[in-house]
Amino acid sequence: MTSLTLMAPAKLNLFLHINARREDGYHELETLFTFLDFGDELTFSLSHDTKIHITGDTADIPLEDNLIYKAAMALYPYKQVEQGICVQLTKKLPMGGGVGGGSSDAATTLLAINQLWKCHLSNEKLAQLGLSLGADVPVFVNGKTALAQGVGEKLTPVTLPQRWYCVVFPNVHVSTAQVFTHPDLPRDTNKLSQHWALSNTRNDCEALVKKLYPEVEKTLVWLLKYGPTRMTGTGACCFVELDSMDAAQRVLSSLPSYWQGFIAQSSNISTAHVQLDSWLKM
Ligand SMILES: C[C@@](CO)(OP(=O)(O)O)[C@H](O)COP(=O)(O)OP(=O)(O)OC[C@H]1O[C@@H](n2ccc(N)nc2=O)[C@H](O)[C@@H]1O
Ligand SMILES: Nc1ncnc2c1ncn2[C@@H]1O[C@H](COP(=O)(O)OP(=O)(O)O)[C@@H](O)[C@H]1O
Known part of the structure; x- marks a missing residue:
């Protein structure tokens, strides 16, 4: 078989605690990752030459900067066939939104x-190859809901109840590097490996990002009418947790037109892995 279509699912950080700053500037984290059944779609097919081609929704990202290209290049030394690869990308996840689209x-x-x-x-x-592309890549490669520690690479699989989410992108772009280098970021939260309820945890980046980007605060205040809310990653997307698809759909229907959003159910196994397993059985 010479072609394959897989989802690159979104993730949410159900909580994100920052425990310390390392010598190299990276931060020790504790974060709970869940996957959503919504994401980008990628179709891969062997090319007629030996090159890496990306078509579709590549926005204005230069080819060499695209994480898809970087991932393909990381595998190039291990290639056992003559051909290169064509990747057709349908982008559904906001870039730099904290839902991990590029990493996924x-x-x-x-x-x-x-x-x-x-x-x-x-x-x-x-x-291991993925970690050099981004701190979040290993959790997507592993494909299991997990508590991540270290800089995000020490993964402990956990099973979480499946919930519905409405995720809102407040139309501001938050730079991960800006958040992590900001002097006001709290960096001394104690380690926590249990009691993961939303009520017992937080996102340590949230207060700072709300201050820097009032639109994020406005989004969280709006979502709070419907249930427990939080920002994911270093933002800017925020989510509300809900009991049913109907409840999630009601929130999305009321979303002000100046914001974008989507609804999705969480899953303990990444859709990419479920699809890959079916492809392997074909
Ligand atoms: C913090 C998270 C939580 O999911 O934020 P989001 O990117 O999802 O918002 C991620 O781990 C981010 O992962 P990723 O976006 O892949 O980060 P990278 O490209 O590796 O790093 C971007 C920048 O963030 C900082 N960084 C990242 C991860 C980390 N544990 N400590 C850091 O200090 C570094 O300054 C680095 O230069
Ligand atoms: N295929 C890609 N999809 C999304 N972003 C990409 C891609 N390749 C490179 N990038 C770059 O990576 C940055 C972070 O992307 P993304 O993973 O979507 O952010 P986040 O981790 O905040 O969700 C983007 O701002 C973009 O410049």
Whole structure:
């Protein structure tokens, strides 16, 4: 088989605690990742040459900067076939929104090309290659709901109840690097490995991002009418947790037209992995 279509699902950080800043500037975190059944769509097919081609919703990202390209390049030395790869991207996740679209695209690319180029690398090796592309890539490669520690690479799988979410993108872009280098970011939260309820946890980036981007605060205040809310990652997307699809749909229907949003159910296994397993059984 020479082609394969997989989702690159969104993630939410159900909480994000910052425990310390390391010598290299990176931060020690504790964060609970869940996957959503909504994401970008990527179709991979072997190319007629030896190059890496990306078409579709590539926005204005130069080819060499696209995380899909970087992921393909990371696998290039392990390639066991002559051909290169064509990747057709349908982008549904806001870029730099805290839902991990770029990292998820990279992880899905590693999983798919590993098959098409017959690299035969383990998921552990793919996660190791992925970590050099971004701190969030390993959790997507692993594909299981997880508590992440370290800079995001130490993963402990956890099983969470499936819930519905309405995720809102407040139309502001938050730079992850700006948040992590800001002097006002709290960096001394104690480690916590249990009692993960939303009520017992927080996102340590949220107060700072609300201050820097009032639109994020406005979004959280609006969502709070419907249920427990939080910002994901370093923002700017915010989510509300809900009991049913109907409840999530009601929130989305009332969303002011100047914001964008989507609804999705959480899952303990990434849709990319479910789809890859079915493809392997074909
Ligand atoms: C903090 C999270 C939580 O999910 O934020 P989001 O990106 O999802 O919003 C992620 O781990 C981010 O992962 P990712 O976006 O892949 O980060 P990277 O590209 O590796 O790093 C971007 C920048 O963030 C900072 N950074 C990132 C991760 C970390 N544990 N400590 C850091 O200090 C570094 O300054 C780095 O230069
Ligand atoms: N395929 C891609 N999809 C999204 N962003 C990408 C991609 N390739 C490179 N990037 C860059 O990575 C940055 C972070 O992307 P993303 O993972 O969507 O953010 P976040 O981790 O905040 O959700 C973007 O601002 C963009 O410049």
